Amino acid sequence: MKIHAYILTWNESDIIGLVIKHYQKFCDKITIMDNHSSDGTDKIAKSMGCEVRKFGTRYFDDAENMKVKNECWKGSDADWVIVCDADEVLCTLPADFWPSRIKGYLLVNTKDVTIFRTQGWQIMSDSMPENDLLEITNGYPFDNYSKNIIFNPKEIKEINYNPGAHRCNPVGNVVWSNETLYVLHYKHIGGLQRTIHRYRQYRRRMSANNRKNGWGIHYNQNDAKLKAEWEERMSKSKPLI
Secondary structure, X not given: OOEXXXXXEXXXXXXXXXXXXXXXXXXXXXXXXXXXXXOOHHHHHHHOOOEEEEOOOOOEOHHHHHHHHHHOOOOOOOOEEEEEEOOEEEEOOHHHOOHHHHHHHHHHHOOOOOEEEEEEEEEEOOOOOOOOHHHOOEEEEOHHHOOOOEEOOOOEEEOOEOHHHOOEOOEEOOOEEEEEEEEEEXXXXXXXXXXXXXXXXXXXXXXXXXXXXXXXXXXXXXXXXXXXHHHHHHHOOEEOO
16 A cells, blocks of 8 residues: 655744654655745755655745645555645544554555545644654644545545635545544644744735635734633643543
């Protein structure tokens, strides 16, 4: 079984090494689709053996991101592709979710299946992991991040993600799994100030297209609202396992 991962990045230098390390446990090839990072994200990825492709402009534009996710995997000879953002981590079920076991899990659970259902899990933490992302798994179920990030490129001809890739409309031999994989979302780790800084960065580079369509408007929250939201999310967080 062969698995290829396509990971979208922009200025992820504080986390990209751990993301790549996670996916290298079960992926045969990792391609970084980089939106013109300026903090050395691309250099870190190359040093870890990843292919790096640039895309888009220096603005945050969900239309460009959507286009990349809908096209970057085409032509892959893998049995499964993973198409995700740099803060999204694929795992198996909570009782047995360690990444090195994903290939075995897929071999057992994928007869006739061509695309997996997922459960999103919002990870919350005041700290950053040191050696492995899965050092931190506290959070809560969050259906908005139940993204269908893994599918069979030999059977799925078009994935048709919407802006943000929260939903898709696949075309081809579409057979949904009965089993569910987890997508752990690591945007909100490293404390409130890291989140505030990240949101400010995205506000500054928001494209006119995003503003016109109302895409990514959550990045327009002021610091006070972000703080209140952070505290509310932390209060409902619990261990995944």
